[in-house]
Amino acid sequence: MQDDPVIRVVSKVMIPTVMLFALYVQFHGDYGPGGGFQAGVIFASAFVLNAMIFGLNRGRHVWPANLNLLAICAGVLLYGLTGIASLFLGANYLDYDVLGATAKSGQHIGILLVEFGVGLTVASVMVALFFTFAGRLTHIRLMSKMQAHEEASPPASKTKTKAKKAGGRS
Amino acid sequence: MSGFLVNASLISLLTLIAILALRLHRLFAVVMLSGAFSLVAATLFVVLDAVDVAFTEAAVGAGISSILALATLSLVPAEEKPHSIAFVPAFLALATALMLAVAVTDLPAFGDVNAPIHNHVAPEFIKGSAEDIGIPNVVTSVLASYRGYDTLGETVVIFTAAIAVLLVLGGYTRPHRRKIKSRKKGEDKNAG
Amino acid sequence: MSSLAGQWNYFLVIALMMIGFYAVIARGNMVKKMVGLTIFQTSVFMLYISMGKVSNGTAPILTGDPQTLYANPLPHVLILTAIVVGVATTAVGYALIIRVYESYGTIEDDELIKMIEAEDAEDSEDMNGETQSA
Numbered sequence: 001m002q003d004d005p006v007i008r009v010v011s012k013v014m015i016p017t018v019m020l021f022a023l024y025v026q027f028h029g030d031y032g033p034g035g036g037f038q039a040g041v042i043f044a045s046a047f048v049l050n051a052m053i054f055g056l057n058r059g060r061h062v063w064p065a066n067l068n069l070l071a072i073c074a075g076v077l078l079y080g081l082t083g084i085a086s087l088f089l090g091a092n093y094l095d096y097d098v099l100g101a102t103a104k105s106g107q108h109i110g111i112l113l114v115e116f117g118v119g120l121t122v123a124s125v126m127v128a129l130f131f132t133f134a135g136r137l138t139h140i141r142l143m144s145k146m147q148a149h150e151e152a153s154p155p156a157s158k159t160k161t162k163a164k165k166a167g168g169r170s
Numbered sequence: 171m172s173g174f175l176v177n178a179s180l181i182s183l184l185t186l187i188a189i190l191a192l193r194l195h196r197l198f199a200v201v202m203l204s205g206a207f208s209l210v211a212a213t214l215f216v217v218l219d220a221v222d223v224a225f226t227e228a229a230v231g232a233g234i235s236s237i238l239a240l241a242t243l244s245l246v247p248a249e250e251k252p253h254s255i256a257f258v259p260a261f262l263a264l265a266t267a268l269m270l271a272v273a274v275t276d277l278p279a280f281g282d283v284n285a286p287i288h289n290h291v292a293p294e295f296i297k298g299s300a301e302d303i304g305i306p307n308v309v310t311s312v313l314a315s316y317r318g319y320d321t322l323g324e325t326v327v328i329f330t331a332a333i334a335v336l337l338v339l340g341g342y343t344r345p346h347r348r349k350i351k352s353r354k355k356g357e358d359k360n361a362g
Numbered sequence: 363m364s365s366l367a368g369q370w371n372y373f374l375v376i377a378l379m380m381i382g383f384y385a386v387i388a389r390g391n392m393v394k395k396m397v398g399l400t401i402f403q404t405s406v407f408m409l410y411i412s413m414g415k416v417s418n419g420t421a422p423i424l425t426g427d428p429q430t431l432y433a434n435p436l437p438h439v440l441i442l443t444a445i446v447v448g449v450a451t452t453a454v455g456y457a458l459i460i461r462v463y464e465s466y467g468t469i470e471d472d473e474l475i476k477m478i479e480a481e482d483a484e485d486s487e488d489m490n491g492e493t494q495s496a
Contacts, residue, residue, distance in 0.1 A: 030305045033221040037446045041229040094318035104304040111314040125332040133241035181374040188381040219433035221421045242456040246463045250391040259388035267380040279368025281417035292434045308422040308435040324443040331450035338457040
């Protein structure tokens with residue numbers, strides 16, 4: 001697929017558009033249909049498209065796995081910390097009234113933060129799921145290469161694993 | 171009446187897709203049909219006035235879910251062993267359908283304004299969304315503010331699912347290659 | 363009988379639900395089971411959304427007109443989150459299927475049961491042999 005010029009050009013136009021649309025869905029969720037869950041999935045689909053067209057390695061280069069793991073945790077943490085912030089400002093957990101100058105603006109800020117946390121988690125979870133599933137094939141190939149390498153080396157390791165297995169079972 | 175026609179035709183289309191997905195043995199086709207199922211279901215959600223749900227179903231069910239299923243099919247055989255109709259499960263499904271149908275007759279009529287569900291907390295939320303929160307989309311205000319705890323829980327579930335997948339497939343554990351290899355050899359013999 | 367006619371939408375959804383249910387319990391292929399589960403799940407969503415529908419109502423996005431009837435937003439919120447959670451849990455299911463295939467070389471559950479039984483028998487023989495030799 002990487003060599004098809006039509007797909008390459010179209011996807012280069014599509015990927016930023018999809019991301020922009022995801023941001024619109026994220027921040028316009030208060031006024032129309034949308035919100036963190038949908039925006040997260042749409043944002044992730046841009047990364048999925050990128051990885052499908054330009055290959056997994058380039059996809060990983062754009063959005064490294066460690067950063068992704070961090071983003072998964074950061075989203076949930078942002079949600080939880082918004083609740084704790086309102087706790088410290090003297091209201092109940094996840095009661096956003098105290099976050100702003102007035103109750104309404106506090107609710108706006110709270111909902112924006114919470115939705116952003118949801119969006120971040122959902123987007124990075126979907127990217128993580130895709131890369132894990134798609135990366136499994138290369139992982140298996142790597143493992144079987146290592147296996148072949150091990151088998152080429154002296155058979156001492158083989159008896160070792162056998163003994164280990166018997167020990168583990170009994 | 172037009173509502174009946176639209177809903178009934180959409181649900182018949184869904185039933186058709188579901189039966190096809192059940193009968194086909196090529197799993198690629200089954201997965202694509204399940205994507206089509208989600209897309210038609212999203213249309214049905216629009217007809218039922220659930221625009222947010224339709225949006226999510228279209229993005230998730232027809233998009234990400236199909237991609238994950240296709241990624242799975244690249245790793246496992248994409249052909250199902252042919253099956254005849256299993257009578258005990260069919261009987262079980264029919265019996266369950268009968269019980270559910272009997273139970274459903276106790277529900278208020280479809281679209282009834284006076285149903286208990288519409289007169290409990292929902293009017294409060296619709297009123298409060300304008301007065302307390304100032305957000306036109308009631309679904310967002312209920313999701314993020316009134317039922318913030320629920321959504322926090324759901325986010326944690328998604329987080330947990332991602333951790334589970336990373337642990338199962340992420341390469342943090344070593345698969346038992348020795349076992350697989352001997353089995354694969356046996357399989358090749360059977361095939362040949 | 364008039365109440366029966368009023369609930370047609372629920373009956374249609376139940377029929378759909380049972381197709382998914384049959385696929386889950388009757389089919390041996392695990393991917394097929396997952397697809398059946400998705401159909402079942404989506405039908406349950408439809409049942410919930412049907413309950414939130416109000417005749418002559420509109421989507422729960424405030425128009426500013428006090429006369430407007432809105433659909434019930436509560437089932438929408440519930441199902442919206444359930445869809446995303448559903449795909450995340452489905453992914454866990456697919457991940458487990460991949461691992462089952464890597465370990466056993468099949469995703470048909472009758473073959474799988476045979477293999478596991480054979481393996482158990484082998485293991486118990488091994489253990490008997492070990493105790494005798496000891």
